[in-house]
Amino acid sequence: MTAAPSARAPRRPVHGVLLLDKPLGLSAQAAVARVKALLGAEKAGHTGTLDPLASGLLPVCLGAATKFAQVQLEADKAYDALLRLGARTTTGDAEGEVIATAPVDADRLTPARLADLACRFTGVIEQIPPMYSALKKDGKALYEYARAGVEVERAPRRVTIHALQLEPVPHDPAALRLRVRCSKGTYVRTLAEDLGAALGCGAHLIALRRTATGPFELAQAVTLEQLQHATMEERLQRLLPPEALLHGWPQVTLEEDEAGRFLAGLRRRGRWPDAEAVAVFGARPRALLGIGRCRGGELIPVRLLAPAEIAQWLTQTHAS
Structure with missing residues (x-):
């Protein structure tokens, strides 16, 4: 009699950046899949491939952080x-x-x-x-x-x-x-x-x-073996916030009303110096909203988080 296939573990929204020390013999995509499974995450990707015969630092982006993975693809x-x-x-x-x-x-x-x-x-x-x-x-x-x-x-x-x-x-x-x-x-x-x-x-x-x-060092990374032996709470505590991918970027902070309009894709006006790339935050609670550019006193949305992603990240941070 053929055994019934085991049920797939449920997936959930998980947001952040995990710095993985990828082992030899495993492709970057396979390493991401292992991390995704260990965290029960819905969505994951990496920021620049490593061949199976290479080891070392592989930032794994989860959930909302995948929207900014390109930043690390461009990094030294x-x-x-x-x-x-x-x-x-x-x-x-x-x-x-x-x-x-x-x-x-x-x-x-x-x-x-x-x-x-x-x-x-x-x-x-x-x-x-x-x-x-x-x-x-x-x-x-x-x-x-x-x-x-x-x-x-x-x-x-x-x-x-x-x-x-x-x-x-x-x-x-x-x-x-x-x-x-x-x-x-x-x-x-x-x-x-x-x-x-x-x-x-x-x-x-x-x-x-x-x-x-970029700004990440191998000394900050965790191995798959360490992840496997950790509790789910300990795994979540290993996650860096999505804005870690935007290290060193100029920042713009918006109050609640302005933050809502920015998240709706509307340009905002303010006394911001011109910049091709800025990280945009909401003031209360402090949370990343997305990235934009400043030109002629206008803040122009470029890549936005969904309100649900922001709420999930805040809940995840509080829970862990």
Whole structure:
């Protein structure tokens, strides 16, 4: 006799940002699904994917916070990585097949040479996106072409390397540790390959860990195992408010009547300096209403929370 399928756990509105330390071997989407299930949340998304072979900081947006996920997609990121020198692969990382090898002269990897190399790759640089990436050409992801053995011409893209450190790995002369803080759209795999080319021996990525995104640091993150062993109350206490995604933005605060009109999508007038992006709050109770822009003394709504979402967030905050 076939057992009846177990009933799906009920979902409910949950709002906020959970900073997750994503483990190796799990896709970003699968990690989000696990968080969503553990919190019983109706809606969840992430703020920038991490490959299964990468670990580290993955901000998971829940409920109302998903409306502002794009902000973190645009944010600077920081990574720790390990490079294997002396070999290039089809994918630029350890998943691919080795396509070229070259000897590694470890004696030449002096601190001075590595510092000079890091300096050369700091600032605005150009990268050619890897074939094994999710960028699209004629509606298809580049990795689909790559898996079919088709090479597609890619235009170089400008990215910014804000800070770069290169260090030898003790007892492993064919490895380098890389620490980088970079703009959105930077491919660390491509950076590894370009560094290997500059050293004359080739290189590929063998480990990658995201340590920061925007204002968030890995030290703030929780693991899936920790979440699994926590009570629901403890899980909710881990959530940052949706406005955490708007860290550092100018703020506008509206009294009750003005807040209601703003939430209805109406422009408001006031003595606000021009700003392309502001976080808008209601005064009493203090709560995020949405985001807007200020132009010529007008506050223009851009992205609004629903009154129900605001009420649910306030209730959730009080309950936890």
